[in-house]
Amino acid sequence: MRIYNFDRVIGNTGTVNVIRASLRDGVFNNFTIFSGLPGTGKSTCAEISALSLTCEHPSGGNPCLECNTCKTNLEGLKKDGIGKSIIKKNIASIANRKDIDEMVKEIFKLQSPEGNSVYILEEFHTLNSNYQTMLLEELDRLASDVYVIICTTKIKNLLPELKSRSITFTFNRLNDKESLLLYDMLIEDLPKDRKPKRKIKNLILERSRGIPRELTLLLDYVSRGNYDEDDICEAFHYISTEVYTNLLQMMSISLEDTISYANEYMDKDLYTLVDGFKSYMIQAVVYLVSGNLAGLPVEERKIIAEVLDKNKARKICSILERLGADRLDQNSLMLALIDMQQVVEGQGVKDASLRNRREVSRQVKEAKSSAKMMKELEKDTTNSMSTLKLNSDILFSLGTGKEGDK
Numbered sequence: 001m002r003i004y005n006f007d008r009v010i011g012n013t014g015t016v017n018v019i020r021a022s023l024r025d026g027v028f029n030n031f032t033i034f035s036g037l038p039g040t041g042k043s044t045c046a047e048i049s050a051l052s053l054t055c056e057h058p059s060g061g062n063p064c065l066e067c068n069t070c071k072t073n074l075e076g077l078k079k080d081g082i083g084k085s086i087i088k089k090n091i092a093s094i095a096n097r098k099d100i101d102e103m104v105k106e107i108f109k110l111q112s113p114e115g116n117s118v119y120i121l122e123e124f125h126t127l128n129s130n131y132q133t134m135l136l137e138e139l140d141r142l143a144s145d146v147y148v149i150i151c152t153t154k155i156k157n158l159l160p161e162l163k164s165r166s167i168t169f170t171f172n173r174l175n176d177k178e179s180l181l182l183y184d185m186l187i188e189d190l191p192k193d194r195k196p197k198r199k200i201k202n203l204i205l206e207r208s209r210g211i212p213r214e215l216t217l218l219l220d221y222v223s224r225g226n227y228d229e230d231d232i233c234e235a236f237h238y239i240s241t242e243v244y245t246n247l248l249q250m251m252s253i254s255l256e257d258t259i260s261y262a263n264e265y266m267d268k269d270l271y272t273l274v275d276g277f278k279s280y281m282i283q284a285v286v287y288l289v290s291g292n293l294a295g296l297p298v299e300e301r302k303i304i305a306e307v308l309d310k311n312k313a314r315k316i317c318s319i320l321e322r323l324g325a326d327r328l329d330q331n332s333l334m335l336a337l338i339d340m341q342q343v344v345e346g347q348g349v350k351d352a353s354l355r356n357r358r359e360v361s362r363q364v365k366e367a368k369s370s371a372k373m374m375k376e377l378e379k380d381t382t383n384s385m386s387t388l389k390l391n392s393d394i395l396f397s398l399g400t401g402k403e404g405d406k
Contacts, residue, residue: 003044004051004074005062010182011174011212012041019045019169020061023052029167031139031148035155036171039213042151043122045171047077047088050118053147054085069115081120088120091127100131104138116145124150125157132159139165173210180205182212186219194223203238206276237272239265244280245300251337251344252307258341259334270328278320285313307344315343 003009006020022028028049034042051063055070063070069084076083081090094100127135136159142148152158155168174182183205187195196204200222208215222232232238243265250257265273287301288310308316319339323332 002047002078004048004065006045006048007062008185009041009044009048010185011178011210012171015169015171016045019049022061023049023058024061028053028147030142030144030146031150031166033150033152033155033158033163033166033168034171035152035168037173037211038153039211040171040173041212042171043120044212045169046120046149046151049149050086050088050120050147053116053118056115085115085117086120087118088122090122092123100127100134104134116147118147118149120149120151122151123153125152125154129159132162136162136165174212174215175210176205179208179210179215182215183219186216187223190223196222197229199229199238199240200232202240203233203236206241207236207238237269239268239273239276241280241300244277245303247277248307248344249303251341255338255341258337262334262337266330266333270330270333274320274323274328274333278317281313281317281320284308285310285317288313312343312346316340319343 006016009016019028032049034046036042048063051065051070051073052058052061054073055063055065056067057064065071065074073083073086077086077088081088089103094103150158150166155163183201196219204215204218204222208218233240247258247261250261284304287304288308319336323336
């Protein structure tokens with residue numbers, strides 16, 4: 001679902017407000033860079049900005065979406081990226097120098113007799129320095145009614161000279177509150193029977209990791225089908241925060257309970273399990289330091305506060321960091337869980353490991369001692385049985401002899 005109005009953009013509030021104000025006041029820069037992670041709203045805001053710049057009746061920085069120019073530009077953006085006075089191109093799809101040359105010429109020919117023209121260039125960082133220089137050399141010839149908006153996920157790959165000629169806006173992930181606001185906005189128009197239940201809602205919010213595009217795609221997917229809740233969780237390798245909270249609680253009880261509970265999830269994707277636990281523990285550290293963890297239910301926050309302090313949480317984070325994806329298996333995870341359980345109990349990991357080794361050594365010695373005693377007992381029993389058999393034979397022989405004498 002595409003958004004063509006700044007009022008419906010969630011997150012990056014300061015950035016969006018400045019962009020909108022510059023459009024409202026007619027001071028939007030002719031050469032602008034939108035930088036940030038994939039899916040954080042760069043293209044959306046670039047399209048809204050382009051529509052506003054070319055709109056016949058803009059209002060408060062927003063396009064009207066009703067005038068002929070808006071309608072034809074919208075149709076072009078949805079179809080192939082080419083509208084009446086807006087052209088949108090993905091640079092990564094341009095294969096050779098000839099295409100680059102044509103694109104640059106096209107930019108500086110793109111002038112509408114009826115108003116502004118806008119060129120949106122996505123994935124601009126895929127251009128090498130020579131091609132970027134070609135565009136840089138032409139910037140001084142850019143007409144006042146022509147605008148170029150560059151979208152990039154790797155601004156470090158852009159020439160410093162190019163960046164110095166632009167106004168750059170950075171787009172970041174949504175925080176937990178903003179993700180929830182976006183989710184609530186998107187489900188407003190869904191029929192009641194299509195709105196996800198609590199577990200799926202949490203899956204969407206956690207798996208999207210503050211990326212609006214991922215949240216939108218996940219919600220759209222799960223709301224279009226009649227899926228079983230547990231099947232969806234398994235399909236997306238979803239492990240709820242409740243699992244990690246329960247695991248912490250088991251660590252505060254005993255090592256046996258910890259291992260027993262962890263075994264229930266060993267058939268899951270271990271990377272997802274550990275990666276989720278890492279994210280959970282980082283949030284736990286933030287909560288213990290600042291008291292801010294709005295994403296978790298009150299009951300789970302209470303357990304975290306009871307089981308951990310910030311130092312213990314940091315130690316567990318360090319243990320989890322040792323579990324690299326290249327050497328992650330059930331054995332290494334179990335050893336890490338033993339170390340974490342000892343941290344929760346307030347014991348040093350080295351001391352705990354030493355105690356574990358001593359305990360194992362003690363048990364081995366006891367087992368050897370028991371085995372030795374059993375062997376001696378068997379030997380004594382065998383000797384006794386032999387003696388008993390011998391005595392029995394002698395008695396039988398004597399008895400037979402007496403019978404013969406008579």
